[in-house]
Amino acid sequence: MSNIKPSLAKGTRDFSPAEMVRRNYIFDTIKTVFRKYGYAEIQTPAMENLQTLTGKYGDEGDKLIFKILNSGDFLKDPKKRGFDFAAEENSNKLTPLISEKALRYDLTVPFARYVVMHQNEISLPFKRFQVQPVWRADRPQRGRYREFYQCDADVVGSDSLLNEAEFACIYDEALRTLGLRDYTIKLNNRKILSGIAEMIGKPELIIDMTVAIDKLDKIGLDGVSKELLERGFSPSDLDMLKPVILLQGDNTTKLDSLKSVLSSSETGQKGIEELQTVLQYIERLQPALTNEIVELDITLARGLNYYTGCIFEVKTNEVAMGSIGGGGRYDDLTGMFGLKGLTGVGISFGADRIYDVLEELNLFPDAASLGTRVLITNFDVASEDFALPLLSRLRQAGISAELYPAAAKLKKQFAYADAKGIPYVLIVGSEEIQSGKPAVKNMVTGEQEHRSIVELIEMLKGD
Protein backbone atom coordinates (compact mmCIF):
# COMPACT_ATOMS: atom_id res chain seq x y z
CA MET A 1 0.00 0.00 0.00
CA SER A 2 1.65 3.18 -1.13
CA ASN A 3 1.44 6.25 1.05
CA ILE A 4 -1.21 8.40 -0.59
CA LYS A 5 -1.66 11.88 0.73
CA PRO A 6 -5.27 12.26 1.82
CA SER A 7 -7.20 14.93 0.00
CA LEU A 8 -10.73 15.85 -1.03
CA ALA A 9 -12.07 15.75 -4.55
CA LYS A 10 -12.22 19.23 -5.99
CA GLY A 11 -15.23 21.22 -4.87
CA THR A 12 -16.31 18.79 -2.13
CA ARG A 13 -16.25 19.17 1.64
CA ASP A 14 -16.22 17.16 4.86
CA PHE A 15 -18.68 18.17 7.55
CA SER A 16 -17.49 17.99 11.15
CA PRO A 17 -19.83 17.16 14.04
CA ALA A 18 -20.27 20.86 14.87
CA GLU A 19 -21.06 21.65 11.24
CA MET A 20 -23.54 18.80 10.99
CA VAL A 21 -25.43 20.10 14.01
CA ARG A 22 -25.77 23.41 12.24
CA ARG A 23 -26.60 21.95 8.83
CA ASN A 24 -29.28 19.72 10.32
CA TYR A 25 -30.72 22.73 12.08
CA ILE A 26 -31.17 24.40 8.69
CA PHE A 27 -32.55 21.28 7.00
CA ASP A 28 -34.92 20.53 9.88
CA THR A 29 -36.26 24.07 9.94
CA ILE A 30 -36.94 24.09 6.21
CA LYS A 31 -38.45 20.58 6.25
CA THR A 32 -40.76 21.49 9.11
CA VAL A 33 -42.12 24.44 7.15
CA PHE A 34 -42.55 22.32 4.01
CA ARG A 35 -44.55 19.75 5.98
CA LYS A 36 -46.66 22.47 7.54
CA TYR A 37 -47.81 23.52 4.08
CA GLY A 38 -48.72 19.97 3.11
CA TYR A 39 -45.61 18.82 1.26
CA ALA A 40 -44.47 15.21 1.68
CA GLU A 41 -40.86 14.06 1.45
CA ILE A 42 -39.48 11.78 -1.25
CA GLN A 43 -35.97 10.74 -2.23
CA THR A 44 -34.57 9.69 -5.57
CA PRO A 45 -31.27 7.93 -6.37
CA ALA A 46 -27.98 9.80 -6.53
CA MET A 47 -27.51 8.48 -10.05
CA GLU A 48 -29.95 8.53 -12.94
CA ASN A 49 -29.73 7.08 -16.41
CA LEU A 50 -27.68 9.53 -18.43
CA GLN A 51 -30.50 9.78 -20.97
CA THR A 52 -32.84 11.03 -18.27
CA LEU A 53 -30.62 14.02 -17.62
CA THR A 54 -29.11 15.03 -20.96
CA GLY A 55 -30.84 17.70 -22.96
CA LYS A 56 -32.74 19.05 -19.97
CA TYR A 57 -30.37 21.82 -18.91
CA GLY A 58 -29.15 23.19 -22.23
CA ASP A 59 -25.71 22.72 -23.75
CA GLU A 60 -23.97 24.43 -20.85
CA GLY A 61 -25.79 22.23 -18.39
CA ASP A 62 -24.98 19.01 -20.23
CA LYS A 63 -21.29 19.78 -19.92
CA LEU A 64 -21.65 20.14 -16.17
CA ILE A 65 -23.24 16.72 -15.62
CA PHE A 66 -20.95 14.25 -13.87
CA LYS A 67 -20.97 11.07 -15.94
CA ILE A 68 -20.25 7.65 -14.52
CA LEU A 69 -17.97 5.41 -16.54
CA ASN A 70 -19.44 2.03 -17.43
CA SER A 71 -18.16 -0.92 -15.42
CA GLY A 72 -15.89 -3.56 -16.87
CA ASP A 73 -14.21 -3.08 -20.21
CA PHE A 74 -15.92 0.17 -21.10
CA LEU A 75 -14.10 0.47 -24.42
CA LYS A 76 -15.56 -2.80 -25.68
CA ASP A 77 -18.79 -1.20 -26.87
CA PRO A 78 -17.31 1.66 -28.92
CA LYS A 79 -14.90 -0.82 -30.50
CA LYS A 80 -17.70 -3.19 -31.37
CA ARG A 81 -19.68 -0.39 -32.99
CA GLY A 82 -16.66 0.66 -34.97
CA PHE A 83 -16.21 4.00 -33.23
CA ASP A 84 -13.49 5.85 -35.08
CA PHE A 85 -11.27 7.31 -32.38
CA ALA A 86 -8.99 9.01 -34.88
CA ALA A 87 -11.76 10.71 -36.84
CA GLU A 88 -13.79 12.18 -33.98
CA GLU A 89 -12.76 15.66 -32.95
CA ASN A 90 -14.21 15.54 -29.46
CA SER A 91 -15.53 13.05 -26.98
CA ASN A 92 -19.21 14.04 -27.24
CA LYS A 93 -20.13 11.11 -29.46
CA LEU A 94 -18.10 8.70 -27.39
CA THR A 95 -19.80 9.65 -24.11
CA PRO A 96 -23.06 7.70 -24.56
CA LEU A 97 -21.07 4.64 -25.59
CA ILE A 98 -18.96 4.50 -22.46
CA SER A 99 -21.34 6.03 -19.91
CA GLU A 100 -24.93 5.10 -19.18
CA LYS A 101 -25.37 6.69 -15.76
CA ALA A 102 -24.77 10.13 -14.28
CA LEU A 103 -25.05 11.90 -10.94
CA ARG A 104 -28.17 14.02 -10.58
CA TYR A 105 -27.72 17.65 -11.55
CA ASP A 106 -30.78 19.01 -9.75
CA LEU A 107 -33.87 17.67 -8.02
CA THR A 108 -36.47 18.90 -10.49
CA VAL A 109 -35.77 16.60 -13.43
CA PRO A 110 -35.57 13.47 -11.25
CA PHE A 111 -38.86 14.62 -9.72
CA ALA A 112 -40.45 14.91 -13.16
CA ARG A 113 -39.26 11.39 -13.92
CA TYR A 114 -40.67 10.24 -10.58
CA VAL A 115 -44.07 11.75 -11.33
CA VAL A 116 -44.27 10.07 -14.71
CA MET A 117 -43.18 6.69 -13.37
CA HIS A 118 -45.53 6.82 -10.41
CA GLN A 119 -48.47 8.56 -12.07
CA ASN A 120 -50.81 5.73 -11.18
CA GLU A 121 -50.03 5.88 -7.46
CA ILE A 122 -50.05 9.60 -6.87
CA SER A 123 -53.10 11.81 -6.73
CA LEU A 124 -53.05 15.32 -8.10
CA PRO A 125 -52.21 17.90 -7.07
CA PHE A 126 -49.07 16.20 -5.82
CA LYS A 127 -46.97 18.20 -3.35
CA ARG A 128 -43.54 16.85 -2.61
CA PHE A 129 -40.33 18.10 -1.04
CA GLN A 130 -36.86 16.69 -1.39
CA VAL A 131 -33.62 17.50 0.42
CA GLN A 132 -30.66 15.78 -1.21
CA PRO A 133 -27.24 16.55 -2.64
CA VAL A 134 -26.77 17.33 -6.32
CA TRP A 135 -23.53 17.38 -8.32
CA ARG A 136 -22.21 19.75 -10.93
CA ALA A 137 -18.84 19.66 -12.68
CA ASP A 138 -18.59 23.43 -12.31
CA ARG A 139 -15.49 25.34 -11.34
CA PRO A 140 -15.78 25.89 -7.59
CA GLN A 141 -15.87 29.33 -5.98
CA ARG A 142 -17.12 30.78 -2.73
CA GLY A 143 -20.65 29.59 -2.15
CA ARG A 144 -20.31 27.32 -5.14
CA TYR A 145 -19.46 23.67 -4.85
CA ARG A 146 -19.39 20.55 -6.97
CA GLU A 147 -21.49 18.75 -4.40
CA PHE A 148 -24.17 20.73 -2.65
CA TYR A 149 -27.62 20.27 -1.18
CA GLN A 150 -30.86 21.50 -2.61
CA CYS A 151 -34.06 21.77 -0.60
CA ASP A 152 -36.86 21.66 -3.14
CA ALA A 153 -40.63 21.84 -2.79
CA ASP A 154 -42.79 21.45 -5.88
CA VAL A 155 -46.43 20.89 -6.65
CA VAL A 156 -47.59 19.33 -9.92
CA GLY A 157 -51.07 19.21 -11.35
CA SER A 158 -52.39 22.49 -10.00
CA ASP A 159 -52.42 25.71 -11.97
CA SER A 160 -53.81 27.70 -9.04
CA LEU A 161 -51.80 30.78 -8.20
CA LEU A 162 -52.44 30.02 -4.55
CA ASN A 163 -49.42 27.73 -4.82
CA GLU A 164 -47.21 30.63 -5.84
CA ALA A 165 -48.55 32.72 -2.97
CA GLU A 166 -47.91 29.92 -0.49
CA PHE A 167 -44.33 29.57 -1.69
CA ALA A 168 -43.75 33.21 -0.81
CA CYS A 169 -45.11 32.43 2.65
CA ILE A 170 -42.91 29.34 2.93
CA TYR A 171 -39.82 31.38 2.09
CA ASP A 172 -40.80 33.99 4.62
CA GLU A 173 -41.61 31.56 7.40
CA ALA A 174 -38.48 29.44 6.95
CA LEU A 175 -36.09 32.38 6.72
CA ARG A 176 -37.68 34.18 9.64
CA THR A 177 -37.52 31.01 11.76
CA LEU A 178 -33.83 30.73 10.93
CA GLY A 179 -33.35 34.21 12.35
CA LEU A 180 -32.98 36.25 9.19
CA ARG A 181 -34.58 39.65 9.44
CA ASP A 182 -33.94 41.53 6.22
CA TYR A 183 -34.50 39.68 2.97
CA THR A 184 -36.36 40.25 -0.26
CA ILE A 185 -38.53 37.76 -2.09
CA LYS A 186 -38.36 38.92 -5.68
CA LEU A 187 -41.19 38.08 -7.98
CA ASN A 188 -41.56 38.28 -11.73
CA ASN A 189 -43.45 36.53 -14.48
CA ARG A 190 -42.03 35.05 -17.59
CA LYS A 191 -45.12 36.18 -19.52
CA ILE A 192 -44.30 39.79 -18.72
CA LEU A 193 -40.82 39.29 -20.12
CA SER A 194 -42.39 37.76 -23.25
CA GLY A 195 -44.73 40.73 -23.45
CA ILE A 196 -41.83 43.14 -23.31
CA ALA A 197 -40.02 41.28 -26.07
CA GLU A 198 -43.22 41.33 -28.13
CA MET A 199 -43.66 45.03 -27.54
CA ILE A 200 -40.24 45.71 -29.02
CA GLY A 201 -41.08 43.42 -31.88
CA LYS A 202 -38.29 40.94 -31.16
CA PRO A 203 -39.97 38.01 -29.42
CA GLU A 204 -37.28 35.66 -30.71
CA LEU A 205 -34.66 37.51 -28.68
CA ILE A 206 -36.38 37.03 -25.33
CA ILE A 207 -33.60 34.85 -23.94
CA ASP A 208 -30.92 37.36 -24.91
CA MET A 209 -33.02 40.15 -23.47
CA THR A 210 -33.59 38.45 -20.12
CA VAL A 211 -30.00 37.33 -19.73
CA ALA A 212 -28.87 40.92 -20.25
CA ILE A 213 -31.38 42.75 -18.06
CA ASP A 214 -30.96 40.18 -15.30
CA LYS A 215 -27.53 41.71 -14.74
CA LEU A 216 -28.85 45.22 -14.04
CA ASP A 217 -27.91 45.31 -10.36
CA LYS A 218 -24.51 43.88 -11.18
CA ILE A 219 -23.29 45.83 -14.22
CA GLY A 220 -25.66 48.82 -14.21
CA LEU A 221 -27.73 50.35 -16.97
CA ASP A 222 -24.73 51.14 -19.17
CA GLY A 223 -23.48 47.57 -18.96
CA VAL A 224 -26.92 46.19 -19.76
CA SER A 225 -27.33 48.57 -22.72
CA LYS A 226 -23.98 47.51 -24.10
CA GLU A 227 -24.82 43.86 -23.75
CA LEU A 228 -28.25 44.32 -25.35
CA LEU A 229 -26.65 46.00 -28.37
CA GLU A 230 -24.19 43.11 -28.66
CA ARG A 231 -27.05 40.66 -28.52
CA GLY A 232 -28.90 42.15 -31.50
CA PHE A 233 -31.02 44.97 -30.14
CA SER A 234 -31.08 48.39 -31.78
CA PRO A 235 -30.69 51.76 -30.02
CA SER A 236 -34.40 52.44 -30.55
CA ASP A 237 -35.23 49.10 -28.88
CA LEU A 238 -33.20 50.29 -25.93
CA ASP A 239 -35.22 53.47 -25.70
CA MET A 240 -38.36 51.37 -25.39
CA LEU A 241 -36.76 49.01 -22.88
CA LYS A 242 -35.22 51.56 -20.55
CA PRO A 243 -38.40 52.86 -18.89
CA VAL A 244 -39.56 49.30 -18.31
CA ILE A 245 -36.26 48.16 -16.83
CA LEU A 246 -36.02 51.18 -14.58
CA LEU A 247 -39.58 50.91 -13.29
CA GLN A 248 -39.86 52.37 -9.79
CA GLY A 249 -42.40 52.46 -7.02
CA ASP A 250 -44.36 49.88 -5.06
CA ASN A 251 -45.76 46.74 -6.62
CA THR A 252 -49.16 48.26 -7.48
CA THR A 253 -47.55 51.25 -9.17
CA LYS A 254 -45.25 49.02 -11.20
CA LEU A 255 -48.10 46.79 -12.29
CA ASP A 256 -50.21 49.80 -13.29
CA SER A 257 -47.47 51.24 -15.48
CA LEU A 258 -46.79 47.83 -17.00
CA LYS A 259 -50.45 47.48 -17.83
CA SER A 260 -50.38 50.50 -20.09
CA VAL A 261 -46.91 49.83 -21.53
CA LEU A 262 -47.84 46.26 -22.44
CA SER A 263 -51.40 47.04 -23.52
CA SER A 264 -50.76 45.56 -26.97
CA SER A 265 -49.48 42.24 -25.67
CA GLU A 266 -52.01 39.63 -24.65
CA THR A 267 -49.29 37.52 -23.05
CA GLY A 268 -48.02 40.50 -21.10
CA GLN A 269 -51.48 41.29 -19.79
CA LYS A 270 -51.86 37.68 -18.69
CA GLY A 271 -48.61 37.91 -16.77
CA ILE A 272 -49.72 41.08 -15.04
CA GLU A 273 -53.02 39.49 -14.05
CA GLU A 274 -51.21 36.48 -12.64
CA LEU A 275 -48.93 38.61 -10.53
CA GLN A 276 -51.90 40.62 -9.26
CA THR A 277 -53.67 37.44 -8.23
CA VAL A 278 -50.57 36.13 -6.46
CA LEU A 279 -50.14 39.39 -4.57
CA GLN A 280 -53.81 39.35 -3.57
CA TYR A 281 -53.50 35.81 -2.25
CA ILE A 282 -50.41 36.73 -0.27
CA GLU A 283 -52.17 39.72 1.18
CA ARG A 284 -54.95 37.54 2.51
CA LEU A 285 -52.61 34.81 3.75
CA GLN A 286 -49.91 36.95 5.27
CA PRO A 287 -50.67 40.67 5.09
CA ALA A 288 -47.29 41.70 6.48
CA LEU A 289 -45.56 40.17 3.48
CA THR A 290 -46.87 42.33 0.67
CA ASN A 291 -44.77 45.31 -0.34
CA GLU A 292 -42.57 44.85 2.69
CA ILE A 293 -40.71 41.76 1.59
CA VAL A 294 -42.26 40.61 -1.66
CA GLU A 295 -40.97 42.83 -4.40
CA LEU A 296 -41.92 42.86 -8.02
CA ASP A 297 -38.71 42.95 -10.08
CA ILE A 298 -38.95 43.11 -13.85
CA THR A 299 -35.23 42.50 -14.26
CA LEU A 300 -35.47 39.14 -12.52
CA ALA A 301 -35.01 36.53 -15.23
CA ARG A 302 -33.18 33.50 -13.81
CA GLY A 303 -31.25 31.26 -16.08
CA LEU A 304 -33.52 28.32 -16.44
CA ASN A 305 -35.33 28.50 -19.72
CA TYR A 306 -38.19 26.24 -18.77
CA TYR A 307 -40.01 28.70 -16.52
CA THR A 308 -43.26 29.80 -18.12
CA GLY A 309 -45.09 31.78 -15.42
CA CYS A 310 -44.09 33.20 -12.07
CA ILE A 311 -40.40 33.38 -11.16
CA PHE A 312 -39.01 33.66 -7.63
CA GLU A 313 -35.67 34.65 -6.26
CA VAL A 314 -34.72 35.30 -2.65
CA LYS A 315 -31.86 37.49 -1.52
CA THR A 316 -30.66 38.46 1.90
CA ASN A 317 -29.93 42.13 2.45
CA GLU A 318 -27.81 41.53 5.53
CA VAL A 319 -24.81 39.90 3.82
CA ALA A 320 -23.31 40.14 0.35
CA MET A 321 -24.22 36.79 -1.13
CA GLY A 322 -25.80 35.44 -4.30
CA SER A 323 -29.39 34.31 -4.18
CA ILE A 324 -30.29 31.93 -1.36
CA GLY A 325 -33.30 30.53 -3.13
CA GLY A 326 -35.23 30.53 -6.35
CA GLY A 327 -37.97 28.88 -8.29
CA GLY A 328 -40.88 29.29 -10.62
CA ARG A 329 -43.64 27.75 -12.65
CA TYR A 330 -43.00 25.49 -15.59
CA ASP A 331 -45.92 24.35 -17.70
CA ASP A 332 -45.44 20.91 -19.11
CA LEU A 333 -42.94 19.77 -16.51
CA THR A 334 -43.30 16.12 -17.43
CA GLY A 335 -43.72 16.51 -21.18
CA MET A 336 -40.12 15.49 -21.80
CA PHE A 337 -40.99 12.10 -20.32
CA GLY A 338 -44.14 11.69 -22.38
CA LEU A 339 -46.76 12.88 -19.87
CA LYS A 340 -48.27 16.00 -21.41
CA GLY A 341 -50.22 18.81 -19.89
CA LEU A 342 -48.99 18.64 -16.31
CA THR A 343 -48.06 22.01 -14.87
CA GLY A 344 -45.68 22.40 -11.99
CA VAL A 345 -44.42 25.13 -9.72
CA GLY A 346 -41.64 24.89 -7.19
CA ILE A 347 -38.97 26.58 -5.15
CA SER A 348 -35.55 25.72 -3.86
CA PHE A 349 -33.52 26.79 -0.83
CA GLY A 350 -29.74 27.02 -1.18
CA ALA A 351 -28.85 25.43 2.14
CA ASP A 352 -25.08 25.81 1.76
CA ARG A 353 -25.40 29.52 1.16
CA ILE A 354 -27.90 29.94 4.00
CA TYR A 355 -25.30 28.26 6.21
CA ASP A 356 -22.69 30.86 5.28
CA VAL A 357 -25.19 33.67 5.89
CA LEU A 358 -26.23 32.39 9.32
CA GLU A 359 -22.61 31.92 10.29
CA GLU A 360 -21.67 35.42 9.24
CA LEU A 361 -24.59 36.87 11.18
CA ASN A 362 -23.94 34.61 14.18
CA LEU A 363 -27.47 33.27 14.07
CA PHE A 364 -26.86 29.63 14.93
CA PRO A 365 -28.36 28.62 18.27
CA ASP A 366 -26.09 27.43 21.02
CA ALA A 367 -25.13 23.86 20.18
CA ALA A 368 -24.27 22.91 23.78
CA SER A 369 -27.74 21.56 24.53
CA LEU A 370 -27.57 19.20 21.58
CA GLY A 371 -24.51 17.13 22.45
CA THR A 372 -23.56 15.05 25.52
CA ARG A 373 -25.04 16.55 28.69
CA VAL A 374 -22.94 14.78 31.26
CA LEU A 375 -19.66 12.88 31.43
CA ILE A 376 -18.95 10.35 34.17
CA THR A 377 -15.28 10.20 35.03
CA ASN A 378 -13.56 6.85 35.30
CA PHE A 379 -11.16 6.07 38.16
CA ASP A 380 -10.88 2.30 38.32
CA VAL A 381 -12.87 -0.93 38.19
CA ALA A 382 -14.83 -0.04 41.32
CA SER A 383 -15.90 3.31 39.92
CA GLU A 384 -16.86 1.67 36.63
CA ASP A 385 -19.03 -0.81 38.53
CA PHE A 386 -20.79 2.10 40.16
CA ALA A 387 -20.96 4.16 36.99
CA LEU A 388 -22.39 1.63 34.53
CA PRO A 389 -25.87 1.28 36.10
CA LEU A 390 -25.90 5.04 36.65
CA LEU A 391 -25.07 5.58 32.98
CA SER A 392 -28.05 3.44 31.97
CA ARG A 393 -30.38 5.28 34.34
CA LEU A 394 -29.32 8.64 32.94
CA ARG A 395 -29.87 7.46 29.38
CA GLN A 396 -33.24 5.94 30.25
CA ALA A 397 -34.22 9.33 31.59
CA GLY A 398 -33.44 10.74 28.16
CA ILE A 399 -30.19 12.40 29.20
CA SER A 400 -27.31 12.12 26.76
CA ALA A 401 -24.49 10.71 28.88
CA GLU A 402 -21.02 9.19 28.47
CA LEU A 403 -18.67 7.28 30.72
CA TYR A 404 -15.02 8.02 29.96
CA PRO A 405 -13.89 4.71 28.47
CA ALA A 406 -10.61 4.37 30.39
CA ALA A 407 -9.25 5.13 33.81
CA ALA A 408 -7.16 8.01 32.52
CA LYS A 409 -5.89 10.92 34.54
CA LEU A 410 -8.70 13.15 35.72
CA LYS A 411 -7.01 16.07 34.04
CA LYS A 412 -7.37 14.33 30.71
CA GLN A 413 -10.99 13.40 31.34
CA PHE A 414 -11.90 16.95 32.27
CA ALA A 415 -10.08 18.28 29.24
CA TYR A 416 -12.13 15.87 27.12
CA ALA A 417 -15.37 17.21 28.56
CA ASP A 418 -14.18 20.75 28.05
CA ALA A 419 -13.16 20.19 24.42
CA LYS A 420 -16.48 18.53 23.65
CA GLY A 421 -18.51 21.22 25.37
CA ILE A 422 -20.09 18.81 27.87
CA PRO A 423 -21.69 21.01 30.53
CA TYR A 424 -21.61 18.60 33.52
CA VAL A 425 -19.01 16.17 34.83
CA LEU A 426 -19.71 13.53 37.48
CA ILE A 427 -16.97 12.37 39.80
CA VAL A 428 -17.44 8.94 41.35
CA GLY A 429 -14.48 8.07 43.55
CA SER A 430 -14.44 5.90 46.66
CA GLU A 431 -16.05 8.59 48.85
CA GLU A 432 -18.88 9.12 46.39
CA ILE A 433 -19.48 5.41 45.97
CA GLN A 434 -19.75 5.04 49.72
CA SER A 435 -22.17 7.94 50.17
CA GLY A 436 -24.02 7.14 46.95
CA LYS A 437 -23.85 10.84 46.06
CA PRO A 438 -21.60 11.63 43.09
CA ALA A 439 -19.94 15.00 42.92
CA VAL A 440 -21.34 16.98 40.00
CA LYS A 441 -19.32 19.80 38.54
CA ASN A 442 -20.85 22.51 36.43
CA MET A 443 -18.23 23.14 33.77
CA VAL A 444 -19.47 26.64 33.02
CA THR A 445 -19.56 28.07 36.53
CA GLY A 446 -16.94 25.74 38.01
CA GLU A 447 -19.24 24.96 40.98
CA GLN A 448 -19.23 21.45 42.38
CA GLU A 449 -21.53 19.73 44.86
CA HIS A 450 -22.72 16.30 45.90
CA ARG A 451 -26.12 15.17 44.65
CA SER A 452 -28.12 12.01 45.09
CA ILE A 453 -28.83 10.18 41.88
CA VAL A 454 -32.51 11.15 41.93
CA GLU A 455 -31.62 14.81 42.42
CA LEU A 456 -29.07 14.53 39.69
CA ILE A 457 -31.53 13.18 37.14
CA GLU A 458 -34.06 15.87 38.02
CA MET A 459 -31.42 18.55 37.64
CA LEU A 460 -30.15 17.32 34.27
CA LYS A 461 -33.64 16.76 32.90
CA GLY A 462 -35.02 20.12 33.95
CA ASP A 463 -32.06 22.09 32.77
Next chain:
RNA sequence: GUGGUUUUAGCUCAGUUGGUUAGAGCGCCUGAUUGUGGUUCAGGAGGUCGUGGGUUCGAGCCCCAUAUUCCACCCCA
Protein backbone atom coordinates in the same frame (compact mmCIF):
# COMPACT_ATOMS: atom_id res chain seq x y z
C1' G B 1 -14.48 26.50 -20.99
C1' U B 2 -11.32 31.77 -20.40
C1' G B 3 -8.01 34.95 -17.33
C1' G B 4 -5.62 35.60 -12.67
C1' U B 5 -4.31 33.83 -7.61
C1' U B 6 -2.90 30.50 -3.54
C1' U B 7 -0.08 26.23 -1.51
C1' U B 8 5.70 26.48 4.16
C1' A B 9 4.29 22.51 11.47
C1' G B 10 -2.35 19.86 13.27
C1' C B 11 -4.45 25.32 12.17
C1' U B 12 -3.51 30.66 10.67
C1' C B 13 0.58 32.70 8.50
C1' A B 14 6.10 35.12 8.33
C1' G B 15 10.56 33.77 5.53
C1' U B 16 15.29 39.75 2.83
C1' U B 17 18.97 40.10 -4.27
C1' G B 18 19.21 32.45 -4.42
C1' G B 19 23.68 31.39 0.75
C1' U B 20 24.90 27.90 7.45
C1' U B 21 20.64 24.24 11.34
C1' A B 22 13.28 27.25 7.77
C1' G B 23 10.44 30.75 12.16
C1' A B 24 5.98 32.91 15.07
C1' G B 25 1.09 32.63 17.23
C1' C B 26 -2.53 29.17 18.32
C1' G B 27 -3.22 23.96 19.10
C1' C B 28 -0.93 19.27 20.86
C1' C B 29 2.15 16.40 24.60
C1' U B 30 4.72 16.42 29.65
C1' G B 31 5.23 18.61 34.41
C1' A B 32 3.95 22.37 38.53
C1' U B 33 -1.54 19.59 40.60
C1' U B 34 -1.28 10.78 42.60
C1' G B 35 -9.38 13.67 42.71
C1' U B 36 -10.58 18.62 38.56
C1' G B 37 -11.12 21.35 32.55
C1' G B 38 -11.23 26.38 30.86
C1' U B 39 -6.81 30.90 33.33
C1' U B 40 -1.12 30.92 34.83
C1' C B 41 4.06 29.10 34.74
C1' A B 42 8.19 25.70 33.02
C1' G B 43 9.63 22.26 29.37
C1' G B 44 8.90 19.20 24.81
C1' A B 45 7.45 16.94 20.19
C1' G B 46 6.12 18.17 15.38
C1' G B 47 8.24 20.40 8.49
C1' U B 48 9.97 15.08 1.83
C1' C B 49 8.57 23.86 2.06
C1' G B 50 1.64 20.73 -2.78
C1' U B 51 3.84 17.03 -6.44
C1' G B 52 7.29 15.81 -10.58
C1' G B 53 11.17 17.60 -13.51
C1' G B 54 14.94 21.52 -14.63
C1' U B 55 18.75 25.76 -13.87
C1' U B 56 22.79 26.47 -10.15
C1' C B 57 28.71 25.21 -6.39
C1' G B 58 24.05 25.99 -3.67
C1' A B 59 16.65 26.50 -4.47
C1' G B 60 11.24 27.55 0.36
C1' C B 61 12.81 31.67 -3.20
C1' C B 62 14.32 31.21 -10.37
C1' C B 63 12.19 28.13 -14.95
C1' C B 64 8.67 24.18 -16.96
C1' A B 65 4.72 20.77 -16.12
C1' U B 66 0.81 19.11 -12.96
C1' A B 67 -2.55 19.14 -8.81
C1' U B 68 -5.01 22.27 -5.38
C1' U B 69 -7.27 26.94 -3.09
C1' C B 70 -9.54 31.37 -3.83
C1' C B 71 -11.23 35.31 -7.29
C1' A B 72 -13.27 37.53 -11.93
C1' C B 73 -15.88 35.94 -16.46
C1' C B 74 -19.56 32.19 -18.60
C1' C B 75 -23.25 30.06 -15.98
C1' C B 76 -25.57 28.94 -11.53
C1' A B 77 -27.79 27.19 -5.65
